[in-house]
Amino acid sequence: MAANRTHTAIAFVGARKPLEAIQVPTVSPKGDEILIRSQFTASTPLDLHRADGGLLMKSGDIFGSTTVGVVEEVGPSAAGRLQVGDRVFGWAFQEPRYKGHQEYVTAPEWMFGKIPENISSEEAATVSENLITVFNTMATDLGLPTPWPKPENYVPDHANDPILVWGAASSVGQFALQVLRWYGYGQILATASPSHHEYLRGLGASECFDYRDAGIAQKVLAAASRLHQSGANSDGAAEAIPFIIDCIGSRDGSLGPIIRGKIAQTGSVVAVMLPVILTHASPEQVPEYSMDVAEVLGSLGTAASSGITVKGVRTFFVYNNNPFFKEKLPSEIMPALLAQGIVTPQRYRLVEGKNMLEREENALQQMREGGVSGVKLVWRTLNQ
Numbered sequence: 001m002a003a004n005r006t007h008t009a010i011a012f013v014g015a016r017k018p019l020e021a022i023q024v025p026t027v028s029p030k031g032d033e034i035l036i037r038s039q040f041t042a043s044t045p046l047d048l049h050r051a052d053g054g055l056l057m058k059s060g061d062i063f064g065s066t067t068v069g070v071v072e073e074v075g076p077s078a079a080g081r082l083q084v085g086d087r088v089f090g091w092a093f094q095e096p097r098y099k100g101h102q103e104y105v106t107a108p109e110w111m112f113g114k115i116p117e118n119i120s121s122e123e124a125a126t127v128s129e130n131l132i133t134v135f136n137t138m139a140t141d142l143g144l145p146t147p148w149p150k151p152e153n154y155v156p157d158h159a160n161d162p163i164l165v166w167g168a169a170s171s172v173g174q175f176a177l178q179v180l181r182w183y184g185y186g187q188i189l190a191t192a193s194p195s196h197h198e199y200l201r202g203l204g205a206s207e208c209f210d211y212r213d214a215g216i217a218q219k220v221l222a223a224a225s226r227l228h229q230s231g232a233n234s235d236g237a238a239e240a241i242p243f244i245i246d247c248i249g250s251r252d253g254s255l256g257p258i259i260r261g262k263i264a265q266t267g268s269v270v271a272v273m274l275p276v277i278l279t280h281a282s283p284e285q286v287p288e289y290s291m292d293v294a295e296v297l298g299s300l301g302t303a304a305s306s307g308i309t310v311k312g313v314r315t316f317f318v319y320n321n322n323p324f325f326k327e328k329l330p331s332e333i334m335p336a337l338l339a340q341g342i343v344t345p346q347r348y349r350l351v352e353g354k355n356m357l358e359r360e361e362n363a364l365q366q367m368r369e370g371g372v373s374g375v376k377l378v379w380r381t382l383n384q
């Protein structure tokens with residue numbers, strides 16, 4: 001039993017202050033909860049937004065939302081889907097005991113899935129957060145259906161319309177390509193560094209473009225125009241690119257080119273990952289963010305009357321209005337997509353350090369220095 005035990009967790013003290021390793025109670029599972037001996041977690045840009053920008057953080061808050069580990073105890077009213085000894089993965093953050101950057105996690109059973117045998121624990125740590133983000137973005141923000149199980153011979157309404165995934169080498173982008181392609185979207189335009197283009201085509205991109213190219217907007221629009229002229233698009237939509245996922249959410253690096261370059265036009269829906277980054281964190285620079293999409297659009301010179309719909313993606317609320325995702329996404333859909341090879345885990349870099357605190361600090365530093373390209377930062381959650 002976990003009663004009277006404590007374990008190590010990594011906590012926020014203040015923006016750009018060194019993190020702290022603290023001792024917190026190891027909580028025995030109540031109701032439908034399970035207790036997990038964590039083995040691996042991931043560090044994501046959100047951790048950097050929090051550590052350096054203090055985004056939605058107060059002193060003492062624990063970091064992390066990805067947990068991969070082994071079930072150690074099962075609460076009395078859990079559904080019984082998971083057993084002691086099962087290897088599980090999931091995304092949970094709503095309570096301190098659910099958070100990912102600690103040695104033990106106690107959280108509801110439904111938030112976790114069994115890791116398929118063909119997937120290592122390190123690989124599993126790359127998946128949950130942004131696979132869930134992609135389902136949320138499609139269903140909540142773009143209005144693209146995500147039927148499950150997918151009907152045989154399913155062809156979505158917009159199968160042949162161009163969809164732009166800006167920042168496709170990001171974790172969100174890689175899962176977006178795979179899920180969109182699996183649901184039958186056949187015209188996915190992607191932006192990424194050229195070194196990733198071949199890999200991203202393998203994940204589902206139809207055409208790739210270098211986002212640093214000064215002529216990026218014209219090139220993307222020309223590709224969309226070729227599709228329209230070929231008559232391939234299904235609904236004769238007037239707009240060049242009806243659906244755009246901005247996987248980066250940078251005012252000047254992604255949303256700016258999409259809006260100012262007129263890649264988004266009347267009728268386009270743009271789903272942008274929040275927060276919008278106004279100034280990137282770096283070793284020298286304090287970051288700045290905005291959660292107010294309308295304000296950012298105003299600063300880019302776009303009037304509300306432009307006919308472009310920009311949705312700020314907030315996956316934290318994914319389960320609030322979607323009981324189906326709550327019931328199926330972590331427990332059934334994620335494990336099945338991995339087991340069947342429909343979704344490939346992201347490539348990862350194992351972050352080293354003598355203990356959890358050092359691993360987390362090292363991961364944050366790698367992100368600050370801009371050293372993360374196409375990989376997920378994964379680290380061990382045993383405090384030694």
Ligand SMILES: NC(=O)c1ccc[n+]([C@@H]2O[C@H](COP(=O)([O-])OP(=O)(O)OC[C@H]3O[C@@H](n4cnc5c(N)ncnc54)[C@H](OP(=O)(O)O)[C@@H]3O)[C@@H](O)[C@H]2O)c1
Nearest residue numbers: 045167169170171172192193253273274313314315373374
């Ligand atoms: N609100 C939400 O629900 C939600 C959910 C998930 C993530 N997010 C946010 O979404 C953002 C991405 O998260 P992530 O985990 O996917 O990030 P990530 O994997 O760490 O992103 C790294 C990648 O970003 C790409 N990149 C950087 N600047 C770019 C630009 N200007 N244009 C195109 N690509 C660019 C780089 O591509 P190259 O290697 O090709 O250069 C790099 O591979 C973060 O800010 C995160 O907090 C929000």
